[in-house]
Amino acid sequence: METQPAKNNISSYIIQSQEEEIKRIALELHEGVGQTLYSLYTGMQFIEAAVNLPDLKGYVGDMGQMLEKTIQEIRLLAVELHPPTLATLGLLPAMKSYLKLYTSTYGITVDLQNEGVEVQISERESITLFRVCQEALANIARYADTMSASILFHWEPSQLLISIKDQGEGFDVDTAMKKSTGLAAMIERMCLINGTCKINSKIGEGTSIEITLPLY
Amino acid sequence: MEYKECSQAGNGQIDQACEKVLSELECDFVGLALQNTDGPDVRWHYAAGNSNEKYKRITVRYGKGIAGKVISTGRPMYLENFPEDISGKALEYPIMLAESLNFAYAVPIHFKGIPKGVLLIGNRTGQPINEGEQSTVRSAARRLEEKLSSLI
Known part of the structure; x- marks a missing residue:
């Protein structure tokens, strides 16, 4: 966009x-x-x-x-x-800590996988990634009607890829984009840090959100 | 907090009591939440008519969510046409989301005169919970209070 x-x-x-x-x-x-x-x-x-x-x-x-x-x-x-661990320990520990709270609040278990070595990114970038993940997880709690979800952090030399998936109800992306400001805000937030946010979903098959951030 | 966890036999009796409320009221969901013995947090311990096991993992803080709010105020709470006609965000009502409820009525369960638990009934359809049903829930809550007092 x-x-x-x-x-x-x-x-x-x-x-x-x-x-x-x-x-x-x-x-x-x-x-x-x-x-x-x-x-x-x-x-x-x-x-x-x-x-x-x-x-x-x-x-x-x-x-x-x-x-x-x-x-x-x-x-x-x-x-x-504002999780203080974001600035002190980094994105991954902050996300792990948030997922504990998320599971105990909504009863949805989230499998977190990390591939590669976490590199330091700016505070602006890490808070943006954190907020986009939070929004994606909130949408799962609200609409997906599922017991579990997964998050993959894949660190490459040139970029960070975060993939958030669930096998819940799914939705029509075009229709949802017109109705939901939350989805548009996720894309907008990622654009502002030169990243991307791709949303794929199919009714009855679940949703996949891929966020990328270039690493310099 | 002075009460302790129920025994296995006690758990069975509470489960049966929840099932009885479910069949009496022909509602979709019945849940019982209790405040933890070692802190202020509130957890859903028993359910009948549940569509999944998420309630077992849900813990809300004192004053948060339906269970936390009912315990902190000591007053019943009625939610209708969720998530449209609610105060605050839908995400502030985890049990409604977890069980896809549209209507819910929750009453406090007292232990030694202090609200320590919540009995909630809910409907997934557009069926409101009328005054007669609300009264039945309040009576069921009183019976549960007696049962819990004898068990713990």
């Missing part, structure tokens, strides 16, 4: 701004709100140890437990918004 330079720039700006904002909120939640709550939690533990009245001690203990749960919620929300 070809896009005009101006449209390309606007799309790139919107997507990048959105990603930066998501990352900022995730960081603020983790490093700001999360840390403040942790300080409150340790303070609450200190008060609990100092209080002698049994009723009050129990009440403070309950509040401490509630704070602990909230801290965990904040941490998980931050990780869901």
